[in-house]
Amino acid sequence: xxxxxxxxxxxxxxxxxxxxxxxxxxxxxxxxxxxxxxxxxxxxxxxxxxxxxxxxxxxxxxxxxxxxxxxxxxxxxxxxxxxxxxxxxxxxxxxxxxxxxxxxxxxxxxxxxxxxxxxxxxxxxxxxxxxxxxxxxxxxxxxxxxxxxxxxxxxxxxxxxxxxxxxxxxxxxxxxxxxxxxxxxxxxxxxxxxxxxxxxxxxxxxxxxxxxxxxxxxxxxxxxxxxxxxxxxxxxxxxxxxxxxxxxxxxxxxxxxxxxxxxxxxxxxxxxxxxxxxxxxxxxxxxxxxxxxxxxxxxxxxxxxxxxxxxxxxxxxxxxxxxxxxxxxxxxxxxxxx
Amino acid sequence: xxxxxxxxxxxxxxxxxxxxxxxxxxxxxxxxxxxxxxxxxxxxxxxxxxxxxxxxxxxxxxxxxxxxxxxxxxxxxxxxxxxxxxxxxxxxxxxxxxxxxxxxxxxxxxxxxxxxxxxxxxxxxxxxxxxxxxxxxxxxxxxxxxxxxxxxxxxxxxxxxxxxxxxxxxxxxxxxxxxxxxxxxxxxxxxxxxxxxxxxxxxxxxxxxxxxxxxxxxxxxxxxxxxxxxxxxxxxxxxxxxxxxxxxxxxxxxxxxxxxxxxxxxxxxxxxxxxxxxxxxxxxxxxxxx
Numbered sequence: 001x002x003x004x005x006x007x008x009x010x011x012x013x014x015x016x017x018x019x020x021x022x023x024x025x026x027x028x029x030x031x032x033x034x035x036x037x038x039x040x041x042x043x044x045x046x047x048x049x050x051x052x053x054x055x056x057x058x059x060x061x062x063x064x065x066x067x068x069x070x071x072x073x074x075x076x077x078x079x080x081x082x083x084x085x086x087x088x089x090x091x092x093x094x095x096x097x098x099x100x101x102x103x104x105x106x107x108x109x110x111x112x113x114x115x116x117x118x119x120x121x122x123x124x125x126x127x128x129x130x131x132x133x134x135x136x137x138x139x140x141x142x143x144x145x146x147x148x149x150x151x152x153x154x155x156x157x158x159x160x161x162x163x164x165x166x167x168x169x170x171x172x173x174x175x176x177x178x179x180x181x182x183x184x185x186x187x188x189x190x191x192x193x194x195x196x197x198x199x200x201x202x203x204x205x206x207x208x209x210x211x212x213x214x215x216x217x218x219x220x221x222x223x224x225x226x227x228x229x230x231x232x233x234x235x236x237x238x239x240x241x242x243x244x245x246x247x248x249x250x251x252x253x254x255x256x257x258x259x260x261x262x263x264x265x266x267x268x269x270x271x272x273x274x275x276x277x278x279x280x281x282x283x284x285x286x287x288x289x290x291x292x293x294x295x296x297x298x299x300x301x302x303x304x305x306x307x308x309x310x311x312x313x314x315x316x317x318x319x320x321x322x323x324x325x326x327x328x329x330x331x332x333x334x335x336x337x338x
Numbered sequence: 339x340x341x342x343x344x345x346x347x348x349x350x351x352x353x354x355x356x357x358x359x360x361x362x363x364x365x366x367x368x369x370x371x372x373x374x375x376x377x378x379x380x381x382x383x384x385x386x387x388x389x390x391x392x393x394x395x396x397x398x399x400x401x402x403x404x405x406x407x408x409x410x411x412x413x414x415x416x417x418x419x420x421x422x423x424x425x426x427x428x429x430x431x432x433x434x435x436x437x438x439x440x441x442x443x444x445x446x447x448x449x450x451x452x453x454x455x456x457x458x459x460x461x462x463x464x465x466x467x468x469x470x471x472x473x474x475x476x477x478x479x480x481x482x483x484x485x486x487x488x489x490x491x492x493x494x495x496x497x498x499x500x501x502x503x504x505x506x507x508x509x510x511x512x513x514x515x516x517x518x519x520x521x522x523x524x525x526x527x528x529x530x531x532x533x534x535x536x537x538x539x540x541x542x543x544x545x546x547x548x549x550x551x552x553x554x555x556x557x558x559x560x561x562x563x564x565x566x567x568x569x570x571x572x573x574x575x576x577x578x579x580x581x582x583x584x585x586x587x588x589x590x591x592x593x594x595x596x597x598x599x600x601x602x603x604x605x606x607x608x609x610x611x612x613x614x615x616x617x618x619x620x621x622x623x624x625x626x627x628x
Contacts, residue, residue, distance in 0.1 A: 079434050131615055134377045134433050138566050139615060142608045145563065153602055266559065270441060277438055310449040318442030321435060322427050 038195060045187040057187045059295055060194045061251045063288030066275035067201060068244035073273070074282030075205055076237045077217030078132075082140030083272045085124065085147045086242040088264030090117040090249025092151065095164045095259045104169035110250050117246020118239065120147065125238035129231055132220070141266065148264045163260030181254075190251050197244055201284055204240065213237055217282075274317055280327025289329055344473035345596055351472070353592030355481045355550075357585035358488035362543040363561055364568040364580045365492055366536030372575030373512045373532045375433045376425055379440040381540055382562030383447040388413045388541025389553040390451055393460045402465035406545045410538040417537025421530050429529070444558065451555035462548030484546050491542060492581060495535075499577070508532055512575070567611045573621020582623040586610075 041060070045053045065087055072078045093116030094109040101108055128139040151158045158164070171185055172178040179185070204210050212233050215223045224230045253259055262268075271294065279290020294313070301309035324331045367381045388409045395405035424443060428436050466483050469476040499505040510518040511528045519525045540561075544553075551557070564587070572583030587607045594603035614622055 079437065081437075127612055127616065131619065134437060135570065135615060135619070137377075137434065137437055138570060139612065141563070142567070142611055146605055146608050149602060149605055153599065270445070273438065273441065308449050308453050310445050311453070314442045314445035314449070317445070318424055318439050321439040321442060322424060325435065 038191075041191050042188065045184045050183065053183055053187060055295070055299070057183075057190050057255060059288070059292045060187075060190050061248050061255065062271075062275065062291040062295065064194045064197055064251065065245050065248035066272055066279065066287030066291045067198060067284050068241045068248060069272045070276055070281060070284055070287045071201065071205070071213070071237055071241040071244070073276050074280075074284075074286075075210065075217060076213045076234060077220075078129075078234065078237075079137045079273065080140045080238075080241070081137045081266070081269050081273065082124070082142070082144030083241075083245055084264050084266065084268035085140075085144035086117045086121055086245035087249040087252070087268060087272075088151070088259075088261070089120045089147065090114070090246030091253040091259040091263055092158065092164075092249075093117060093246065094250040094253040095166055098166040098169060098253075099164065104167055106169040106172055106254070109169055109254065110247070113246050113250035113253070114243060117249065118243050121239045121242025121246070124242065125235045129234035129238055141269070144264065144266060144269055148261060148266075151264055152261045158261070159259075161261060163258055163262075165258040168254060168257050186255060190255070193247065193251060197247060198284060198288075201240075201244065205284065209233070209236070214282075274313075276327070277317060277321055277325070278327055280329030280331075283327075283329050286327050286329035290327060293328060346593070348472060348475060348477075349592040349596055350589065351477070351482070353589035354585060355485045356592065357588030358485040358492075359543050359547050359550075360561075360564055360568055360588055361581040361584035362488045362491060362539050362546070364565045364572070364584050365495070365577055366539040367565045368569045368572065368575055368577060368580040369508075370533055370536045371433075371569065372577075373508065374425070374429065374529050376428075376436040376533075377433055377440070378536070379437055379562060380420075380444040380447055380558075381440075381536070381565055382558035382560065383444045383451075384413055384417065384537045384540035384558075385544040385547070385561045386451060386553070386555060386558035387416070387447060387544070388537075389462070389544030389548045389557070390455050390460070390555075391541065392545035392548060393462050393553050394455075396462060402463070402545075405462075406542065409541045409545045413541030414534040414538035418530050418534040420537075421533035425533070426526065426529070444562070448555055448558060455555065457555070459552040459554045460548075461552050462545065464549035480549060484550070488543065488546060491539065495539070496577065504528075504531070564607070567607055571611055571614045571621065572623050576621055576623070579621050579623040583621070586622070 041056070044056050048056065065083065068086070069080055069083045072080045090113040093113035096116070097109040097112035098104045124140065124143045128136055128143065131139055152160060154160070168181055170178050170180050171189060181189070205213070212223065212228050215226075215228075216230055216233060220230060249263070252263070275290035275294055276287045277290070278293050279288065280286030297313055297316070298309050301312055305311070320327070326334070363381065363385055367378055370376050370378050370381075391412050392405040392409035395408045396402060399405065420443065424439055425436060428439055464478065464480040466478075466480040468479040470479060471477070497505075499509055507518070507523050507528055508531075510521065510523055511525055511532075515525055518528075568584045568587055569580050571587060572579030572581070587610060590606050590610055591600075591603045594606040
């Protein structure tokens with residue numbers, strides 16, 4: 001997928017040159033901004049009322065999911081329309097751990113969720129990465145529907161349409177502490193996981209591996225011609241993305257204490273794509289901002305419009321695809337640079 | 339497990355009927371992709387809108403065939419407006435961008451339908467009420483008529499593409515956009531017209547499907563997914579392939595639903611899609627590319 005700003009090679013070159021001279025300054029600005037945002041998010045649950053506290057936690061979880069799909073959409077140029085499958089399977093994995101093992105264990109839930117999402121990701125990656133562009137989008141969509149149908153109809157194990165409910169595990173570090181989650185500690189836990197994942201993903205996208213992914217996005221045949229095994233890189237990208245999405249699923253399951261097939265359904269995948277487009281693909285932070293923007297829009301609009309809030313949101317989304325494909329973050333960046 | 343012969347025959351007829359409706363939806367989708375590289379995610383929602391417009395017209399006038407025409411015309415005009423306003427600016431961009439834009443449109447259309455017509459399902463009264471005996475079933479003639487009718491529309495459209503003056507314009511634009519433009523064909527107009535025709539065909543299949551399955555605002559996604567599968571299995575942009583693939587997929591699903599529940603039978607067509615993509619990504623029903 002072509003990405004704004006990367007249209008011409010000379011344009012690219014000057015941009016890179018300019019970036020290098022200003023890199024020291026931008027790095028400081030970046031970490032300063034990172035610290036400020038992190039500090040705000042740490043303080044947030046202490047000052048916000050109950051509703052908004054929960055809201056911010058939820059933004060973080062959806063943001064993590066959006067970030068995971070950004071690895072594919074923004075960095076590798078593969079639009080996944082089936083990200084709900086990794087998210088949902090992560091949730092069901094966590095549910096399996098919390099329902100079968102007594103007493104419920106947080107770390108086991110994480111492990112089960114990640115393993116489940118990872119296995120599904122291997123399966124999906126193996127088949128879908130042989131295809132490109134729209135075919136990749138359609139295949140991921142179809143895979144998510146396959147798992148949706150299985151989960152929806154396999155009532156004995158998955159609870160079918162009703163889903164499963166379970167108890168929240170305590171926040172336990174063996175030998176150190178064990179305490180039930182309060183909304184504030186849950187928020188901090190989620191924030192910790194999301195921050196670590198973000199730093200990890202950021203490191204990955206800046207590593208040589210991440211560079212290869214971006215070169216696949218810019219020009220796949222050329223990347224192959226240089227000698228990179230494109231399919232292998234794509235498989236790893238889908239797996240990484242699936243794992244992180246599964247992690248988001250585990251967090252969501254722990255926060256809400258239930259799972260339902262709705263989370264595997266296409267609607268969630270669609271929302272993830274919306275987060276990415278709204279926030280700005282290929283920036284990692286952008287999708288989180290997109291998730292926040294979308295959830296705020298939904299919150300604000302659904303007060304007057306109830307479920308019809310998707311009409312204005314859909315119109316805004318479509319207009320953004322046409323006129324500001326670089327998303328809110330890219331748009332703001334360009335404005336600031338002028 | 340022995341499967342009774344009569345059941346197989348009934349499912350064959352069912353599969354053929356569903357396949358013809360699906361072929362009508364998919365041929366619009368494949369045409370739109372073939373001519374302007376637009377993957378129309380909102381195609382199923384055009385089916386849904388057509389069905390609703392049809393149901394409303396029937397409620398007002400009582401005539402099925404009038405409703406059929408009105409739905410096709412209204413949705414054709416709507417499709418043309420949609421193409422001119424949202425897809426024309428995207429021409430020449432990545433097909434993925436068009437998937438995103440039409441996905442946004444699909445959201446809007448679905449919720450608009452919910453807002454306008456409410457959440458309850460509507461039933462369109464079938465215009466042909468007779469039935470004939472098929473084993474233990476009283477099989478409605480309407481279903482059989484639907485298959486023929488859908489076939490007739492596709493046939494007429496094919497003739498138009500083959501021999502009609504504007505049909506030749508469309509095929510020329512499909513083959514080479516720039517050359518067609520150099521020959522004096524108004525390419526942007528052809529694009530809009532093709533989208534309108536595709537939308538009209540979607541609306542027509544929506545009205546035809548109405549008496550069989552009811553009309554709800556969520557029926558679009560199902561059609562979109564199926565039409566995607568059909569179009570890919572048949573070979574993107576290949577009209578004949580799509581029609582064969584629509585029948586093939588529908589028959590597969592019909593036979594599978596003898597053994598498992600219909601909601602699980604969908605998985606069979608998903609598998610067909612994935613296998614096709616892996617082993618014959620150019621499509622099942624097209625000649626092997628040299």
